[in-house]
Amino acid sequence: xxxxxxxxxxxxxxxxxxxxxxxxxxxxxxxxxxxxxxxxxxxxxxxxxxxxxxxxxxxxxxxxxxxxxxxxxxxxxxxxxxxxxxxxxxxxxxxxxxxxxxxxxxxxxxxxxxxxxxxxxxxxxxxxxxxxxxxxxxxxxxxxxxxxxxxxxxxxxxxxxxxxxxxxxxxxxxxxxxxxxxxxxxxxxxxxxxxxxxxxxxxxxxxxxxxxxxxxxxxxxxxxxxxxxxxxxxxxxxxxxxxxxxxxxxxxxxxxxxxxxxxxxxxxxxxxxxxxxxxxxxxxxxxxxxxxxxxxxxxxxxxxxxxxxxxxxxxxxxxxxxxxxxxxxxxxxxxxxxxxxxxxxxxxxxxxxxxxxxxxxxxxxxxxxxxxxxxxxxxxxxxxxxxxxxxxxxxxxxxxxxxxxxxxxxxxxxxxxxxxxxxxxxxxxxxxxxxxxxxxxxxxxxxxxxxxxxxxxxxxxxxxxxxxxxxxxxxxxxxxxxxxxxxxxxxxxxxxxxxxxxxxxxxxxxx
Amino acid sequence: xxxxxxxxxxxxxxxxxxxxxxxxxxxxxxxxxxxxxxxxxxxxxxxxxxxxxxxxxxxxxxxxxxxxxxxxxxxxxxxxxxxxxxxxxxxxxxxxxxxxxxxxxxxxxxxxxxxxxxxxxxxxxxxxxxxxxxxxxxxxxxxxxxxxxxxxxxxxxxxxxxxxxxxxxxxxxxxxxxxxxxxxxxxxxxxxxxxxxxxxxxxxxxxxxxxxxxxxxxxxxxxxxxxxxxxxxxxxxxxxxxxxxxxxxxxxxxxxxxxxxxxxxxxxxxxxxxxxxxxxxxxxxxxxxxxxxxxxxxxxxxxxxxxxxxxxxxxxxxxxxxxxxxxxxxxxxxxxxxxxxxxxxxxxxxxxxxxxxxxxxxxxxxxxxxxxxxxxxxxxxxxxxxxxxxxxxxxxxxxxxxxxxxxxxxxxxxxxxxxxxxxxxxxxx
Ligand code: SF4
Ligand SMILES: [Zn+2]
Numbered sequence: 001x002x003x004x005x006x007x008x009x010x011x012x013x014x015x016x017x018x019x020x021x022x023x024x025x026x027x028x029x030x031x032x033x034x035x036x037x038x039x040x041x042x043x044x045x046x047x048x049x050x051x052x053x054x055x056x057x058x059x060x061x062x063x064x065x066x067x068x069x070x071x072x073x074x075x076x077x078x079x080x081x082x083x084x085x086x087x088x089x090x091x092x093x094x095x096x097x098x099x100x101x102x103x104x105x106x107x108x109x110x111x112x113x114x115x116x117x118x119x120x121x122x123x124x125x126x127x128x129x130x131x132x133x134x135x136x137x138x139x140x141x142x143x144x145x146x147x148x149x150x151x152x153x154x155x156x157x158x159x160x161x162x163x164x165x166x167x168x169x170x171x172x173x174x175x176x177x178x179x180x181x182x183x184x185x186x187x188x189x190x191x192x193x194x195x196x197x198x199x200x201x202x203x204x205x206x207x208x209x210x211x212x213x214x215x216x217x218x219x220x221x222x223x224x225x226x227x228x229x230x231x232x233x234x235x236x237x238x239x240x241x242x243x244x245x246x247x248x249x250x251x252x253x254x255x256x257x258x259x260x261x262x263x264x265x266x267x268x269x270x271x272x273x274x275x276x277x278x279x280x281x282x283x284x285x286x287x288x289x290x291x292x293x294x295x296x297x298x299x300x301x302x303x304x305x306x307x308x309x310x311x312x313x314x315x316x317x318x319x320x321x322x323x324x325x326x327x328x329x330x331x332x333x334x335x336x337x338x339x340x341x342x343x344x345x346x347x348x349x350x351x352x353x354x355x356x357x358x359x360x361x362x363x364x365x366x367x368x369x370x371x372x373x374x375x376x377x378x379x380x381x382x383x384x385x386x387x388x389x390x391x392x393x394x395x396x397x398x399x400x401x402x403x404x405x406x407x408x409x410x411x412x413x414x415x416x417x418x419x420x421x422x423x424x425x426x427x428x429x430x431x432x433x434x435x436x437x438x439x440x441x442x443x444x445x446x447x448x449x450x451x452x453x454x455x456x457x458x459x460x461x462x463x464x465x466x467x468x469x470x471x472x473x474x475x476x477x478x479x480x481x482x483x484x485x486x487x488x489x490x491x492x493x494x495x496x497x498x499x500x501x502x503x504x505x506x507x508x509x510x511x
Numbered sequence: 512x513x514x515x516x517x518x519x520x521x522x523x524x525x526x527x528x529x530x531x532x533x534x535x536x537x538x539x540x541x542x543x544x545x546x547x548x549x550x551x552x553x554x555x556x557x558x559x560x561x562x563x564x565x566x567x568x569x570x571x572x573x574x575x576x577x578x579x580x581x582x583x584x585x586x587x588x589x590x591x592x593x594x595x596x597x598x599x600x601x602x603x604x605x606x607x608x609x610x611x612x613x614x615x616x617x618x619x620x621x622x623x624x625x626x627x628x629x630x631x632x633x634x635x636x637x638x639x640x641x642x643x644x645x646x647x648x649x650x651x652x653x654x655x656x657x658x659x660x661x662x663x664x665x666x667x668x669x670x671x672x673x674x675x676x677x678x679x680x681x682x683x684x685x686x687x688x689x690x691x692x693x694x695x696x697x698x699x700x701x702x703x704x705x706x707x708x709x710x711x712x713x714x715x716x717x718x719x720x721x722x723x724x725x726x727x728x729x730x731x732x733x734x735x736x737x738x739x740x741x742x743x744x745x746x747x748x749x750x751x752x753x754x755x756x757x758x759x760x761x762x763x764x765x766x767x768x769x770x771x772x773x774x775x776x777x778x779x780x781x782x783x784x785x786x787x788x789x790x791x792x793x794x795x796x797x798x799x800x801x802x803x804x805x806x807x808x809x810x811x812x813x814x815x816x817x818x819x820x821x822x823x824x825x826x827x828x829x830x831x832x833x834x835x836x837x838x839x840x841x842x843x844x845x846x847x848x849x850x851x852x853x854x855x856x857x858x859x860x861x862x863x864x865x866x867x868x869x870x871x872x873x874x875x876x877x878x879x880x881x882x883x884x885x886x887x888x889x890x891x892x893x894x895x896x897x898x899x900x901x902x903x904x905x906x907x908x909x910x911x912x913x914x915x916x917x918x919x920x921x922x923x924x925x926x927x928x929x930x931x932x933x934x935x936x937x938x939x940x
Contacts, residue, residue: 173720193663194690197697203722207701210664210686308821348565381708383627383817394710 019101022081022144023136025152025230030106036250039110043258045078046107050128055445057131061423063138071135080104081136113251114258116239126231133227137220145219154223156189159213164188167206167213174206175215186216196221267320267369267450276322278331284321288456290429290449291390292375293317295402299386304339309379310387311350313370315357320369320450325358371448372426391416391425391432408435517841517862523563525867526587526836532902533866534583534834535912540576541919542683543593546926548933555615557594557601559829560586561838569594569829572601589838592829596688614827619665619687619695621702622822622830623651624677630709631813633744633752638839640676640857643743646735648678649852651816653731655680656849658702662724667922669915670847672860674837678847679830683922685929692826699823704728704815713759715811717804729807732814737782740813747781747788759809760788767791767805833915836863845911846918866906 018028034042052074060067075081081100095103108129115125140148149155164171164183171183196212199205199221206213214222276284285297296314300306306314311332318328332354336346357367372389381388390399396417403413412435419428430446433439437459444455544553558571558579568586573579583591595614597604604612625644629636632644652670659665659682667683690698704725705714717725740746746756753775762768774787792806822828835844841862847855903912 170723173726174722193697194694197693201697201700203701203724206723207662208664209661345565348567379821380706381710382706382819383630383708385708388708390710393708395707395712397712398710 018105019098021148021151022097022101023133023140023148024105025227026105026108026234027152027230029109030102034106036254038106040254042103042107043110043114043254045080045103046111047258049075049078049080050111050125050132053128053131053135054124062131063134068135068139111258112235112238114255116235122232122235122239126228126235129231130224130228134220134224137223149219149223154226156191156214156219156222159188159190167208170206170208171213171215174213175204175218182217183215188216189214189219189222191222195225197225267448273322273324274327276327278323278327281318281331287460288453290452291402291432292388293449293453295390296386300335304335304337305341307385307387308353309381309385311353312357312367313375313387315354316367316369317449317453319357319367321453325355325360328354328358369448369450372429372446375449376425389425389429391420391428396420403432406436408432516868517864519838519841521864522589522836522838522841523587525863526589527584528867528870529836529863530580530584530587532870533906533908535903535908535915536576536580536583538912538915538919539834540579542915542922544576545683545685546923546930548685548926548929551600552596555597555600557597557827557829558832559592559594560588561590561592562586562588570601570604589836591832591835593832594829595827616688617826617828619682619690619698620823620828620830621655621680621682621699622673622677622819623648623655623679623816624673624819626676627817627819631744631746633746638676642856642858643739645857646739646743647814647816649855650731650735650739650814652678652680652847652849652852654728654816655702657727657731658724661727662701663698667918667925669833669918670849671833672842672845672847672855672857673831674835674842674844674860675840679844681830681833685925692824695826696820696824699818699820702816703818703820704811705817713808713812715808715815717808717811719803721804721807725811728815729810732810736810736814737785740810741781741785744813745781746813747775747784748779753784756788756809759812760791760805761795767795843908843911845908846915848914861907866903866908869906870902872905 018024018030053071056062056067056070056074060070079095079100081097081104111125115121137145137148159167167188168180168183171188172180190211190213193200193207193210193212196205196214199212199214199218200207205218281297282301285294289297293314296306296310300310300314315328315332318331323331329351332350333343333346336350337343341350359367375387376389376392379387381393390402394402399420400413400417403416408416412431416428416431416435419425419431426446429452430442433446433452433456434442437456439459442455444451446452446455540553543556554572554574556572557569558573559567559569560571561567571582573582594601595617598611598613598615599607625632625635625640625647626637628644628647632647634641634643656668656670659668659680665682665684665687669681669683671679671681673679701724706716707714721729744752746752757768757771760767760771771788771791775784778784778787788809789806792803795805796803822830831844833844833846836842837844841864842857842860843863843866845860903909
């Protein structure tokens with residue numbers, strides 16, 4: 001792509017060739033010159049599209065009817081292609097299909113520049129682009145799909161009719177979409193299992209001796225796999241050539257802006273360091289923690305221990321709400337030593353990982369608190385774990401009981417469970433927020449546990465509580481139980497501590 | 512029980528003996544060097560040692576077998592873990608530019624730990640095991656071994672007793688060592704059927720059609736379920752455990768749960784109760800589409816292997832090495848010969864105290880003769896090495912090392928093919 005006018009290479013011929021098809025693998029970068037304004041609008045609009053895809057993926061089952069319908073509408077609104085037929089007639093208003101394809105092509109390459117810079121950005125970008133590609137590929141007519149395979153030289157080994165007969169039962173039982181009749185009619189491809197991981201993971205394909213047997217209608221998986229691999233290689237290459245782009249002073253600020261614009265806040269920058277005292281955590285966990293964190297906190301207090309998954313999810317969250325490294329160490333140590341771990345063992349076995357979270361050990365990367373997506377999608381809890389998202393990972397029956405204990409109204413509970421059933425976990429969590437904060441309609445869209453915390457603090461009175469509470473333990477006259485000390489581990493017995501928490505609780509209600 | 516002789520307090524005294532005279536270094540090196548097919552494969556491998564007082568040293572690496580031997584004899588680790596093959600020597604990881612030191616390859620590994628089955632075994636809990644619940648490990652090995660071979664096409668699977676309450680599997684095929692993180696997690700998820708935490712009641716849900724992999728696994732589970740669950744664990748005997756099973760039956764318009772509860776009142780024998788439940792499931796299959804596999808789901812929830820997916824996923828995850836000692840039980844982490852899986856008894860696995868003691872026993876005449884023979888043959892060219900070989904052969908470690916040798920021979924056959932291919936290529940150019 002050229003941003004200066006030094007080299008002008010542009011032929012209508014290649015244009016027609018490039019944009020003759022509704023879908024491409026983005027193998028060739030655009031060669032034409034474009035103005036900075038166009039550069040910027042294209043980029044911003046594609047970002048909007050990708051952001052929409054991310055949101056839809058959270059609220060709907062991917063590729064479900066409502067998902068594809070919504071995505072279609074959005075694509076149309078943003079003037080991206082949404083219909084596989086090329087229509088050369090100039091429409092009444094708005095750009096032609098050709099123009100849309102050009103925009104699709106160019107905007108994809110601009111975002112590559114902006115999103116190749118870090119691992120996280122790359123991962124986000126690839127994920128959304130892959131989802132977009134999947135949607136578009138599925139939308140093609142069968143004939144167009146075949147053409148696409150041909151044009152891109154995607155050839156996969158077909159199994160013979162005899163083999164197909166021999167494997168008939170297994171094939172039928174491995175794919176939700178196959179019946180005995182369709183096996184006979186369809187081509188079945190045999191590829192290494194590494195090329196169809198999505199199908200392997202979900203057990204939606206027959207697997208034998210390291211090969212998967214994919215019926216033609218599932219071919220999209222391998223095509224997507226191919227797309228993903230190519231894109232990730234291409235991004236790595238782009239990253240390497242980035243210094244050149246970065247020296248361009250017109251582009252650099254724009255690219256940086258783009259890459260920060262839409263991935264949402266990551267809550268790794270601590271604004272409130274030190275604003276929270278350890279004594280407040282118990283009361284805050286009841287008032288302002290999302291259910292996932294409240295659950296971890298509770299089990300930590302009960303068992304004086306947490307497994308790795310819980311420590312990471314909770315530890316990073318606490319860091320995000322403003323615990324300093326020293327506080328975090330104190331917090332974990334004082335809880336763990338009530339259990340089976342003595343101080344010495346803690347310092348040897350666990351302190352490292354706490355410091356690690358703060359970027360003080362190992363690779364020294366500052367870890368970011370987990371987003372809802374991360375909590376919901378990765379590392380599901382198993383036996384003995386308490387991390388994860390309760391809306392996603394708890395048995396609905398147990399979730400219901402828990403909500404009852406937390407005094408959510410019956411109608412609130414049934415609304416929440418309804419959302420859970422529809423797999424709208426974050427919306428369910430938001431409903432829980434509304435219920436527990438007595439607000440009609442939470443005016444944010446939840447995508448991060450730390451965001452939940454901040455919004456909760458806002459709803460409860462503009463974050464003033466944090467301030468007031470910090471001072472609270474230092475004012476003995478305000479705490480009637482007597483003998484409070486600033487250092488939490490000095491609180492001699494647990495009863496004292498419990499009472500103190502209760503008292504702080506009442507503070508909250510005053511506010 | 513030989514393990515009763517073991518006292519962890521004497522570990523510092525006997526470990527030196529173990530590493531000097533018994534640890535099978537040459538086989539160990541032969542394994543991790545993988546025939547020298549790839550350059551620096553052994554040299555860039557991470558080892559980590561747990562020393563006395565839980566001191567943990569990561570990123571150890573060695574250039575030769577000799578160096579590994581010397582170092583282990585010097586450090587006398589309580590426990591040895593094996594990590595990944597890195598882009599650089601792990602002991603120099605601080606000297607390379609950050610970001611460039613990366614884990615590249617590792618065996619695909621699985622870790623099955625008895626503590627993950629606590630909700631379905633009543634004989635023991637936590638770190639304890641007994642012959643009754645050990646059946647769970649036998650089932651796990653059967654199921655996973657079959658799937659890894661038949662479905663994924665792997666051939667070189669080393670199953671190892673962890674020394675205490677579980678088993679590990681090392682898939683050593685070249686293709687397995689090269690798998691990406693995404694591929695490892697896909698394999699692990701393909702193999703996982705029991706989902707959910709303490710908070711989940713029903714942990715196995717089957718949907719139609721039942722995948723061939725699940726059918727194959729059910730064949731194994733059905734073979735063990737009557738003995739393991741109905742007899743040994745008596746899951747349909749005591750009231751609470753019956754309730755736990757019934758909680759997994761559909762509570763629907765046909766009142767399956769209630770109906771079974773009533774039927775169970777008049778019938779106490781677990782086998783018959785199970786038959787009643789199965790009949791109910793069969794009836795269900797005729798009438799409804801939902802929940803129709805509940806008897807299968809129950810069997811799987813009680814018997815199906817529970818994997819720690821995180822261990823399998825990471826390329827850089829460390830796993831306890833074969834032939835490492837378990838510091839708590841003193842038992843050696845020995846490879847399990849699947850031909851003898853049914854009779855494998857974790858309590859019969861030798862402890863470090865036992866084998867060290869066996870060393871001190873006077874030799875039998877027969878042994879002496881044999882060793883003289885070998886001495887003559889080898890012409891005493893490498894006395895230390897050959898003495899060590901004779902040493903372990905005099906202990907109950909011998910049969911496990913022998914099996915390990917067989918495993919390595921199997922692998923050698925495959926990398927011989929690799930080397931031939933390579934040298935052919937060279938000839939071509
Ligand atoms: S939706 Fe997000 S914040 Fe809410 S419980 Fe789940 S992970 Fe936590
Ligand atoms: Zn037991």
